[in-house]
Amino acid sequence: MIPAPFEYRRATSVEEALRMLGDGGEDAKLLAGGHSLLPLMKLRLAAPSMLVDIGRLRDLSYVRDTGDTIAIGALTRHRDVETDPLVAEHAPILAHVAGQVGDPQVRHRGTIGGSIAHGDPASDLPAATLALGATFEVVAPGGAKRSIPAADFFRGFLETALAPAEILTEIVVPKVTGAGWSFQKFNRRAQDWAIVGVAAVRNGSTGIGLVNMGSTPLRATAVEEALAGGASVQEAASHAADGLDPPSDLNASPEYRAHLARVLVRRALEEAAGSSRS
Amino acid sequence: MDVSMTVNGSSRTDSVEPRLLLVHYLREVAGLTGTNIGCDTSSCGACTVLVDGESVKSCTMLAAQADGAEVTTIEGLADGESMHPMQEAFREHHGLQCGYCTPGMVMAAVSLLKEIPNPTEAQVREGLEGNLCRCTGYHNIVQAVLAAAKAPAGAGS
Numbered sequence: 001m002i003p004a005p006f007e008y009r010r011a012t013s014v015e016e017a018l019r020m021l022g023d024g025g026e027d028a029k030l031l032a033g034g035h036s037l038l039p040l041m042k043l044r045l046a047a048p049s050m051l052v053d054i055g056r057l058r059d060l061s062y063v064r065d066t067g068d069t070i071a072i073g074a075l076t077r078h079r080d081v082e083t084d085p086l087v088a089e090h091a092p093i094l095a096h097v098a099g100q101v102g103d104p105q106v107r108h109r110g111t112i113g114g115s116i117a118h119g120d121p122a123s124d125l126p127a128a129t130l131a132l133g134a135t136f137e138v139v140a141p142g143g144a145k146r147s148i149p150a151a152d153f154f155r156g157f158l159e160t161a162l163a164p165a166e167i168l169t170e171i172v173v174p175k176v177t178g179a180g181w182s183f184q185k186f187n188r189r190a191q192d193w194a195i196v197g198v199a200a201v202r203n204g205s206t207g208i209g210l211v212n213m214g215s216t217p218l219r220a221t222a223v224e225e226a227l228a229g230g231a232s233v234q235e236a237a238s239h240a241a242d243g244l245d246p247p248s249d250l251n252a253s254p255e256y257r258a259h260l261a262r263v264l265v266r267r268a269l270e271e272a273a274g275s276s277r278s
Numbered sequence: 279m280d281v282s283m284t285v286n287g288s289s290r291t292d293s294v295e296p297r298l299l300l301v302h303y304l305r306e307v308a309g310l311t312g313t314n315i316g317c318d319t320s321s322c323g324a325c326t327v328l329v330d331g332e333s334v335k336s337c338t339m340l341a342a343q344a345d346g347a348e349v350t351t352i353e354g355l356a357d358g359e360s361m362h363p364m365q366e367a368f369r370e371h372h373g374l375q376c377g378y379c380t381p382g383m384v385m386a387a388v389s390l391l392k393e394i395p396n397p398t399e400a401q402v403r404e405g406l407e408g409n410l411c412r413c414t415g416y417h418n419i420v421q422a423v424l425a426a427a428k429a430p431a432g433a434g435s
């Protein structure tokens with residue numbers, strides 16, 4: 001399978017990438033690790049006229065301690081998030097989830113920024129950023145910056161709050177050092193995407209992100225509200241699929257996904273309660 | 279466009295289409311057909327090569343993205359007539375049946391031992407989750423990788 005022809009440009013800075021994107025117009029796309037975009041292009045489900053390769057922007061690959069938060073460069077690869085000591089200490093769920101993405105080969109190439117910008121409801125890291133209450137830093141042509149909370153970022157199927165000419169530069173994660181957490185990824189074979197996944201972080205209040213339970217990565221707001229209102233884990237978890245419209249595919253019907261969500265949310269909350277060090 | 283990279287120790291520059299995948303570059307331009315194409319959908323791992331020392335599925339990377347990189351394919355492992363410790367271990371433990379997944383399996387295993395020099399059996403199984411063997415010959419593959427980890431010559435190099 002061979003992608004349709006495109007023009008290839010390699011950016012050496014964010015400013016240059018923004019300029020190239022501008023030159024390329026509506027049909028230009030950023031290429032980070034290429035592990036979502038290239039498979040789509042090979043299937044000809046995507047045929048951008050221009051790829052702006054930002055894979056070499058190593059100055060966007062970092063993890064930094066920024067006080068109450070840690071900042072992760074958008075081009076940081078899954079493998080580097082998985083093994084970073086700062087992430088392990090202050091947001092261990094993120095290190096764990098990065099280690100659950102695909103397989104080692106995928107983790108050597110795919111980036112956290114690409115995973116978030118792609119906005120696939122079946123992807124793991126977006127759910128973790130929702131549970132953590134992360135914020136995404138974005139830069140627009142001309143250099144204007146804005147911050148978008150994860151909860152406002154995912155808008156529709158593979159659709160995010162990013163404008164076509166914007167670049168996601170950084171993921172800012174509140175430190176949840178010692179907090180209880182759990183990631184439940186339900187799949188049938190090693191390496192597979194989650195049929196349903198649940199990310200939970202218990203740090204005073206509880207944040208819960210859901211994988212593959214709708215057209216976007218989602219927050220389990222009904223469960224979060226039930227817990228905030230004093231519901232038991234059992235009772236709160238029963239609301240895991242409330243108001244959601246889970247997809248139907250070869251792996252699962254919507255009813256089965258709703259069932260899985262209730263069971264996995266309960267397990268996640270129990271594990272998060274057990275693993276809490278606070 | 280021109281791409282330059284070091285493949286198995288020798289540097290080369292070729293004029294390629296931007297859409298050329300690394301696996302096609304290696305097989306058709308560099309003539310190194312040891313890297314197999316299996317599923318062509320990033321799933322099976324048959325096309326695994328090392329890019330700057332790390333395992334990568336070469337069907338999911340453009341040759342253009344490997345510009346400037348050091349690429350190692352199965353052909354680049356042996357030292358003249360003597361097999362790489364990982365190849366030796368696969369031979370010794372019969373870590374193959376039809377052999378189609380073998381080049382990718384070996385490359386993924388070399389990368390795995392670089393990251394985890396002394397893996398447990400579970401770590402080997404997890405570390406090779408990106409590589410499928412349709413003969414289901416996993417048992418001996420895992421034995422081979424565990425044996426390679428104990429080989430004196432250092433199979434992760």
Ligand SMILES: Cc1cc2nc3c(=O)[nH]c(=O)nc-3n(C[C@H](O)[C@H](O)[C@H](O)COP(=O)(O)OP(=O)(O)OC[C@H]3O[C@@H](n4cnc5c(N)ncnc54)[C@H](O)[C@@H]3O)c2cc1C
Pocket residue numbers: 029030031032033034035036037038039074075100101102103106109110111112113114115116117118122123124125162166167168169191192193194319320321338
């Ligand atoms: C075999 C296989 C298995 C996988 N399994 C899983 C899994 O189990 N769980 C999971 O979560 N994911 C999985 N993935 C997807 C993987 O995590 C991807 O790496 C990730 O989704 C995309 O990151 P990328 O860097 O490769 O992005 P790319 O493919 O390069 O880009 C994806 C999209 O995001 C845009 N983009 C990229 N970076 C930026 C940026 N900084 N700013 C703005 N836009 C940007 C691109 O233009 C493109 O539209 C799998 C992939 C493969 C091939």
